[in-house]
Amino acid sequence: xxxxxxxxxxxxxxxxxxxxxxxxxxxxxxxxxxxxxxxxxxxxxxxxxxxxxxxxxxxxxxxxxxxxxxxxxxxxxxxxxxxxxxxxxxxxxxxxxxxxxxxxxxxxxxxxxxxxxxxxxxxxxxxxxxxxxxxxxxxxxxxxxxxxxxxxxxxxxxxxxxxxxxxxxxxxxxxxxxxxxxxxxxxxxxxxxxxxxxxxxxxxxxxxxxxxxx
Numbered sequence: 403x404x405x406x407x408x409x410x411x412x413x414x415x416x417x418x419x420x421x422x423x424x425x426x427x428x429x430x431x432x433x434x435x436x437x438x439x440x441x442x443x444x445x446x447x448x449x450x451x452x453x454x455x456x457x458x459x460x461x462x463x464x465x466x467x468x469x470x471x472x473x474x475x476x477x478x479x480x481x482x483x484x485x486x487x488x489x490x491x492x493x494x495x496x497x498x499x500x501x502x503x504x505x506x507x508x509x510x511x512x513x514x515x516x517x518x519x520x521x522x523x524x525x526x527x528x529x530x531x532x533x534x535x536x537x538x539x540x541x542x543x544x545x546x547x548x549x550x551x552x553x554x555x556x557x558x559x560x561x562x563x564x565x566x567x568x569x570x571x572x573x574x575x576x577x578x579x580x581x582x583x584x585x586x587x588x589x590x591x592x593x594x595x596x597x598x599x600x601x602x603x604x605x606x607x608x609x610x611x612x613x614x615x616x
Contacts, residue, residue: 405539408432413450415473420447422611423476425469426483428453429536430510430604433573434483437605443612449473453536457548459488463496470500481611483604485509505607510534513603514571529566531592535573538583546589558591567593573601 408428426434428450455462470480482497485507497504507513511532512520537544546552549561568590570583580596587594
């Protein structure tokens, strides 16, 4: 499993005897697999859609719908590991129609921080640009190249002139990722803040799904 494949192709399902299926964004694959291992959640399978869908969020609801429709007959429960993710409420509407739940929150930055905490600080951080572990590793694929900064670095100030700082929301304690995140901030001309969030409300949400039904 490498980040390029998670970005472009996602993660294929490896069927087991599990009765719960997690359909997730490829950007969350490593975190979900780590939580599964940490908590011994062997009763949950995981498949991921390509993370690059975030470049075109309007495509996410249809992709999720296709995945749910494809797998729903094989599982007792499906949980969609996306937040709204720029779909303007369309993903929630789609999942409501399908009868499946999603992670609460507007985006992964919020649920990694903790949705309540993110809401509290959002007014004072509207000039912050956020990166997660995955986005630090895939900075060029999701930020630098899609914005054309590899070809036209002079556009940086037009895109990021209203930002003041880059906040690296770290899910893991990784010195290499910290150094890379600091380099990303320098490339964008932003001050740098490292903030260890761990898995935040992602862990809370998955724990609720994993718990036996009563």
